[in-house]
Amino acid sequence: MLPQEIIRRKRDGQKLSAQEIAAFVAGVTSGNVSDGQVGAFAMAVFFNGMSRDEAVALTLSMRDSGDVLDWSDLPGPVTDKHSTGGVGDNVSLMLAPIVAACGAYVPMISGRGLGHTGGTLDKMDAIPGYISQPDVGRFRKTVLETGCAIIGQTADLAPADRRLYAIRDVTGTVESVPLITASILSKKLAAGLQSLVLDVKVGNGAFMEKSRDATALANSLVEVANGAGLKASALVTGMNEPLASAAGNAVEVRNAVDFLTGRFRDKRLEDVTLALAAEMLQSTGLVSSQQDGLRRAAETLAGGRAAAIFARMVVALGGPADFVEKPEKYLPKAAVEFTVKATENGFVTGIATRDIGLAVVGLGGGRTRPDDRIDHAVGITRLLPIGAEVRSGDALALVHARTDAEAAAAAAAVLSAYTIGASKPAADKTVIRRVLARG
Ligand code: URA
Secondary structure: OOHHHHHHHHHOOOOOOHHHHHHHHHHHHHOOOOHHHHHHHHHHHHHHOOOHHHHHHHHHHHHOOOOOOOOOOOOOOEEEEEEOOOOOOOHHHHHHHHHHHOOOEEEEEEOOOEOOEOOHHHHHOOOOOOOOOOOHHHHHHHHHHHOEEEEEOOOOOOHHHHHHHHHHHOOOOOOOHHHHHHHHHHHHHHOOOOEEEEEEEEOOOOOOOOHHHHHHHHHHHHHHHHHOOOEEEEEEEEOOOOOOOOEEOHHHHHHHHHHHHOOOOOHHHHHHHHHHHHHHHHHHOOOOOHHHHHHHHHHHHHOOHHHHHHHHHHHHOOOOOOOOOOHHHHOOOOOEEEEEEOOOOEEEEEEOHHHHHHHHHHHHHOOOOOOOOOOOOOEEEOOOOOOOEEOOOOEEEEEEEOOHHHHHHHHHHHHHHEEEEOOOOOOOOOEEEEEOOOO
């Protein structure tokens, strides 16, 4: 099967067979298909879409392009969550230990920041000594002994996705529902999970700004996962404001540790984390209802068991033994702190969330090119939520920067991202919709 013939058929809107898709993906992995052909294929899919059967075939072929992990020796269910990405979204850091403390195993293979959104892997790299790319032996041992491990993708998992994603990134073909679906699910299937919960973000800080698009992606992810033999469900959750009151790397780790130990919890973050925990517990059969799951997750959190598991995971992956007790001793701190002050009286009625994420990137906390080094110390904390009442001169947020000039630029961006109005707005929903497999 010539790659150009497969591309032509997709270009002309025809349906590809599973064999054609497998042959093309094999060429992507081996290098027999050129970058130009991969880009042309991605563009043909971008314009003509894929049926569910084609998306399942693409997902399975990409899964099989590398190693597939096997956790059948673990004495409990194996589950994970994937978020489509947002700002101040440090849910994974709490969710993995909460679910592990309830009896499931969570081998969480996470990614780096993408565009204006933060990445779990970058956050974990803010912890000194933490090995975020361990060998498979250490990864397995950590999951077995502590119940969870948050690490980065290894070179051997879904290598076809790595090449396809890199080419999509530079050919304007990222925003395609079947390509996003196959990209996310091929990696999760290669991780050997028994169930997966998807957190599909919607709003002005998400890749999907419109509810219709987020629901289409959630449906596609759930249906294709089920078609590929992976039990999955999705929550569509709001991203019209940062989820945590912190955005950045070290500052989000600190926020997560405070959440786990009960020192401080952002309300919206707590709602989303517990809802996802309940969904994961239900998907594994460890609880029989959403209500039961919420109760178990909340009790586990309150009893300190999730904090203890997080602490053990950090140690197992090379981090400090007293990290959870003394995060301030270990997390890097930025040289400059700058308070962003409100310039009028009223209520926070809106936040341009993407601009907050871009302000963190501008501070050096994210990347503008794939090989950029990031500064884990910079970020923004004490971000006021929508609905907060402010008076002129009150703090809206605190910027952590390397220099006065970078702090001033970020502060100006944060100030213009906030809209202050005369009346208190109605609270936004955090969990908007639950998406289960049809039929
Ligand atoms: N995350 C992925 O892993 N792949 C995509 O295509 C988009 C987001």
